[in-house]
Amino acid sequence: MLGSGVMHGMVFAAGLGTRLLPLTERLPKPVVPLMNRPLASYALERLAAAGVTRCAVNTHHLAEEVPRALEGFVPDGMEVVFVHEPELLGTGGGLRNGLAALGPTDEPILVMNGDIFFWPDFEEALILHERLGAMATTILRPDPKAKQLGALEVDADSRVRRMLGQPEAVDVPLTEHMFTGVHVLSPRALEDLPERGCVIRHAYRRWVDDPEVTVGGFVDLGDWRDLGTPAEYLRAHLDLLDGRLRWPTEDFEEESTVVLGEGAYVPEDVKLRRCVVWPGTTVTDHAHDAILAPHATVWAHGAPLGATELPR
Template sequence: MATSPRHHRLRHPHAVSTVANAPTVRFVIPSEVEESLDFLLVNHITQAFVLAAGLGTRLRPLTEEVPKPLIPIFQKPLVTFALDHLINAGVNRFVVNTHRHPELFQTFFARHEYAGFPVTLVHEPELLETGGGIKNVEGILGKEPFIVYSGDILTDVALEPLIAEHFRAGNEVTLGLRRNTGLGAGVVVRAGRIVEISKEYNPKENFDYANISIWNQEIFNRIPARQKISFIPVLIDWIQDGGRIGGVALDDGNWFNIGSRKEYLDVHRAILNKDWRPAYLKTRDWAEPVAKSAYVDPTAQLHGCTVVGPDCRIGAEAILEDTILWPDAEIASQTRLEACIVRSRKKVSGVHRNIDI
C-alpha cells in the first residue's frame, strides 16, 4: 500500500446554505459543495462492483484450479456471501471482475444473475488492480454511486451506517474501516474525514481498510484509462487535493479475510465453534459439517472442525481431524488426515498432516 508523504488535514466548512424545493423539504448543504441536488436526493445504493480478479497466491495450491472467490465455505462459494450481504443492504445489480479461470465464473453465473438479480462479468486478461478495475467498468456503473466489495472477505458488519454516512457527509468516497484486520494499512481519520493513508499502522490511532467502500462517479475522472493501478495512490492524491474522502468504523460483527490456508481453516473453526451464521443468509442448511450427498463409512471417524462436501466418499476406518473436503473428494480406507484441505475430485490415501492435496 502506498504511503502518504505527509499529513493533510482537511478543511471542514462551517457555513451552510439551504435549498427548498417544496415547503416541507429543506436541505442543508456544505457551502463548498457544488454538485447538483439530484445526487443528494439519493439515500440508497443499488449497484456494486465485486472484486474477484485476485490471484490468490497465498492460498496456492488451492487456487490453482479454483479462483479464490469461488472456494467453498461450508459448501457455499465465498463470493456469494458478498452478494447476499449486498442484497440485504439494498443492492440489486452487480458487476464482478474476473481474471483466473473466467470460465468457472461463467459457469457459476450461467444465467447472468444471482438470486434473481443481474450479474455482469467483466474479464481482465491482464490484471488492472483495484483502481484500474474500477475505471474499466465505468461504462457499466455510469453516474450512480456504487459499493466496491472485496470478493475474498466474509463478514456480517452492518453496511447501513457506511451508506448513511456517505450521503450525510456528502462524501465523494467513503471507506469502511476496521481495527486489527491484519492487512497492515494505516488510515488516519479526523472528524469523519480520512486525512492520511500509510503503511505505518498504529492500532491506537489508525484503522485498516475493511475492503468495503462507497464511490461516486468522480472517481472515474481521477483514474487513467487502461492502466494498472491501485486506488490507494489515487485516494492519497485526492486527499491532498482536498477531496471529501470519509471513513466509517465497521467494528461490529465478524470479519474474516480469507487470504491464507490458516485463515481458511480458522474461518471454518469460527463458524463451527461459535455457531456463527450471518443474519443475511437465506439458506437454511448452510454450515452443515457433512453434506447430505456425501457418504461416510460407519467405521470412519470425523473429529474437530472437519467439513465434508457434496458427493465425497470416506472409506472404512478413515480418521479425519480438522480437515476440509471439497466436493467429490475420495478418502481411502484407513487414511489419516489432520489439518488438511482436499480439493475436488482428489483421491487420497495414507497419512497426511497440514497439507493441501
Template sequence: MKAMILAAGRGERLRPLTDNLPKPMVPVLGKPLIVYHIEKLAALGIVDIVINHAWLGHKLVEALGDGSAFGVQIRYSAEESALETGGGIKRALPLLCESEKGESDEPFLVINGDVFIDTLPPITQLAADTLAHLWLVPNPEQHPNGDFALSSNRVQELGETKFTFSGIGIYRPSLFNQTPQGAFALGPLLRAQMAQGRVSGALFEGLWCDVGTIARLQGLELRLQSNT
C-alpha cells in the first residue's frame, strides 16, 4: 500500500512558527511532525510515500529529500496554492495509482501532516463495496460536536453519538472519478458516499492530537514528556 501525507496547509494559527516553516515541519520535542509519520509508515513496511506541498514546500523537499534517510521513497506533489484536501489528493493520484501493470485502483492511506499520533491504526483492507475507510476519535475540546457517527462499522453523517474525523483514512482512487480539477474539499465527497453506505470506519484507540495551535503543541509536548 502507498501512503500520502497532506502537507500543503498554511498553518495560520501556528504563527509565528509557520512564518518560516511549513506546518508539518513544526517540531514536537525537537522532531518535525511529519518525520514521526514517515518513521511509523516505514516501520509498517509502507515505503512508497507521496507528500503534497504548497506554502514553503521547498523546505520540505530540502529536509526530507528522496526519503532514503528514513528507508522510504518520497515523491512530491507540488501545488502552486493549496488545493484543499480533496483537490490535493486528486492532484497526487498519478503518483498514488502507479503500478507495474499501469494505472491501479488499489487503495492508499492518507494522513494529515498536522496531527500527532503515537501509533498507526491497524491497516484495513477495504471491502469490495467500500470506497473509503475513516478512523474517528473522541471529540477534542476544540471540536465538541464531532463530524460523523458510527453504526455497524459504517460511517454516517447523522447519528446520536458523533466522533471527530482523525485525518487518517484509506481511499480508493475511484472515489475521485467524478471530481473536478483544482481545489475542492473532501468532506462533501465522503458524505455523498456515506449516504450510499460505501464508507466504513473505526475508532482510533491511540494518542491523537490535532496540532493546530501553539497551545495544543505545548500541551502535547508536556503530555509526551510526562509519559517518558
C-alpha cells in the first residue's frame, strides 16, 4: 500500500535531560533556549528545509512545555503532531509510536534528536540511501574516541558493517565513526521497529547482522554539538557569538559574551561575563561562566555544580 507521498519526519523530545539538571527541572532539554530559541526548533527548521511537511515530536518529561515552547517556531508549511509517552518507550518504541501517528508515506523518513545543534546534509544522505537501497542510513561524524564510545564502522561503499564492536570478523577494511542522532529510514523499516527499547540495539543490531539488509553510513563533516551538560550548553552560545559555530539561516555573531533572554533584568552595576541569562531572570550579583535561570544558577566550568535560588 502506497503512502501519501508526503515526507515525514520525527524529532525526539521525550528525554529526561538529567545531565543538564537543574536547568531541566523547569524545561525539557529539547526546548531549553539556545540563542533565545527552543533547541528543538533548529531540528524542525532543518527538517523543513529538507522537505519534511509532517513531523512527529514525542514528549514525556514536562510534556506540556514542549508545544508551548515551540509555538511560533514551527516552520511554514510544516504540521507538527505531538505524541505523548506516559511511559518512556525508548528511541525505538518512540519512533514506532510517533511515526504511526503520522500515517503512511512512501517517502524516506528523516529523524533527528531534539537536543543537538546540527545542520546535517540530508540531500547527500538521501542520495546515498537511494543508491544503496538501504533499510536505513545513519548520519555519522568522525570522532577520535569513537571506538571507546560505541562506533558504527563503515566500509568503502558507505555500508555499516560493524556496530558496537560486533560482528568481530569482517573481511574488508572499516572506518570508525560516531552516530550523530540523525538518520534516514525507508518506510518498510517502520514494521521492524521495536515497541520499546533503543532503536540502535533493537533494530539496527538486527539489520547490520542480516546479510540481506543494507544499512548506510553517511559521514557528515559539518558542525555538530550535543548540549548535554551545562559546560557544553554555555560553550555552544559562546561559539555562536564569536563565529566558531554557525547556523546557515542566522548570523549570531556579536562582540558580547552574554546572551540575555526576553524580560531578563540585569542592574547597571552588575557585571556578567560569558553568561546565558534565561528569559524572565532577575540577576542580583556578578557572574561569569554561568547559566542564570529564574529558578537556578549553574556554574558551567565543567559538570553541573548545583544550583542557587534566584529571586522570583
